[in-house]
Amino acid sequence: MIPLAEPDLSGNEARYLQECIRTGYVSSVGPFVQRFETDFAATVGVRHAIACASGTAALHVALQLAGAGPEKLVAVSDFTFIASANAVSYTGADILLVDSESDTWNMNTELLYDEVVRRSRLGLRVPDVVEVVHILGHPANIQPLLALRERFGIPIVEDAAESLGAAWTDGQQVGTVGDVGCFSFNGNKLVTTGSGGMIVTDDVDSARQARHLVNQAKIAKDQYLHDSVGYNYRLSNIGAALGVAQLERLDQISEAKRQIAHRYGHWLRDIPVSPPPKATWAHPSYWLYSVLVCDDIVAPEQVVSSSGRLGIQSRRLWPPLHLQLPYRSTERIGGEVADALYRKGISLPSSAALTENEQRIVCKRLSELLTIRSRR
Numbered sequence: 001m002i003p004l005a006e007p008d009l010s011g012n013e014a015r016y017l018q019e020c021i022r023t024g025y026v027s028s029v030g031p032f033v034q035r036f037e038t039d040f041a042a043t044v045g046v047r048h049a050i051a052c053a054s055g056t057a058a059l060h061v062a063l064q065l066a067g068a069g070p071e072k073l074v075a076v077s078d079f080t081f082i083a084s085a086n087a088v089s090y091t092g093a094d095i096l097l098v099d100s101e102s103d104t105w106n107m108n109t110e111l112l113y114d115e116v117v118r119r120s121r122l123g124l125r126v127p128d129v130v131e132v133v134h135i136l137g138h139p140a141n142i143q144p145l146l147a148l149r150e151r152f153g154i155p156i157v158e159d160a161a162e163s164l165g166a167a168w169t170d171g172q173q174v175g176t177v178g179d180v181g182c183f184s185f186n187g188n189k190l191v192t193t194g195s196g197g198m199i200v201t202d203d204v205d206s207a208r209q210a211r212h213l214v215n216q217a218k219i220a221k222d223q224y225l226h227d228s229v230g231y232n233y234r235l236s237n238i239g240a241a242l243g244v245a246q247l248e249r250l251d252q253i254s255e256a257k258r259q260i261a262h263r264y265g266h267w268l269r270d271i272p273v274s275p276p277p278k279a280t281w282a283h284p285s286y287w288l289y290s291v292l293v294c295d296d297i298v299a300p301e302q303v304v305s306s307s308g309r310l311g312i313q314s315r316r317l318w319p320p321l322h323l324q325l326p327y328r329s330t331e332r333i334g335g336e337v338a339d340a341l342y343r344k345g346i347s348l349p350s351s352a353a354l355t356e357n358e359q360r361i362v363c364k365r366l367s368e369l370l371t372i373r374s375r376r
């Protein structure tokens with residue numbers, strides 16, 4: 001089976017894990033946690049990084065720091081993995097779903113801008129926070145959100161869970177322009193710690209708050225004293241050990257992903273699929289290489305099941321949040337673009353260790369599947 005996205009643990013991972021066991025530091029206290037945070041902050045270019053047990057945990061805390069809570073409204077991308085919305089729900093805030101734009105598949109931030117202006121003119125409820133997701137390794141169009149923050153004081157939380165290494169062409173990394181940014185190190189993400197996440201910010205007070213909340217809001221070093229309801233959201237030294245080893249090879253992993261994207265772009269150009277977006281102002285990281293098939297030629301679920309039988313793992317893109325049971329009656333702006341992405345989108349094998357030969361097989365099979373059907 002050629003997998004969709006498998007971690008590549010061929011560097012110092014085993015050595016650092018051994019070190020955890022040898023020294024006894026297997027829990028959330030230990031030298032790798034701080035090293036991982038320091039390395040990560042330097043890698044993306046922020047002042048502070050706080051390691052968490054998962055990307056979802058990171059988002060939960062980040063949203064709380066940005067002011068999400070009961071009676072508040074958070075604008076969220078409609079087309080995303082459900083964790084983006086669940087983290088908002090944990091805070092007790094309401095959600096306003098915002099449709100995608102076809103150019104990047106990310107939140108249509110111009111649509112949101114116009115909607116906020118319209119609502120504020122009419123005295124209607126406007127979002128208190130925007131949570132923008134950079135999906136599949138492509139940065140979102142951030143300018144309208146910066147304008148919203150400037151004009152209405154709406155803070156920005158970036159869900160960069162899938163997009164470590166993606167940047168805007170001015171060199172700014174995703175996750176670093178909002179008030180708080182979040183990353184995930186789940187097993188299928190660009191870099192993995194088994195399960196894990198990171199909160200990043202340039203603001204020292206937010207960083208201190210985040211560190212406090214992920215550690216049960218503990219106020220005294222050697223006593224059980226707490227000043228609010230915190231969370232057990234710390235990353236373990238074991239996870240951090242993996243993370244440190246993975247970060248050492250980030251450039252290599254990122255380069256592999258870009259090569260894979262480049263080859264897919266080349267090898268799939270004669271078959272009826274649209275390549276993933278690449279805006280002129282974006283440096284995508286191509287976490288999962290995803291294409292749109294013409295759904296009148298073949299349904300994506302057919303491609304997924306047929307290629308599965310041929311030993312190739314692919315996967316449909318997410319149903320928009322407005323189709324997911326917990327969010328069906330959630331308020332939303334648009335949703336048709338997100339619907340179309342779900343109707344047509346599939347992700348192809350994108351592991352950093354995918355060989356050229358395996359990739360040739362994927363393209364050949366896909367081409368057979370799609371051209372046989374288009375001739376019918």
Ligand SMILES: *Cc1c(COP(=O)(O)O)cnc(C)c1O
Nearest residue numbers: 054055056081083084161184186
């Ligand atoms: C993976 C992911 C998350 C959640 O990260 P976990 O580490 O799995 O909790 C959040 N948002 C998006 C967009 C993701 O892809």
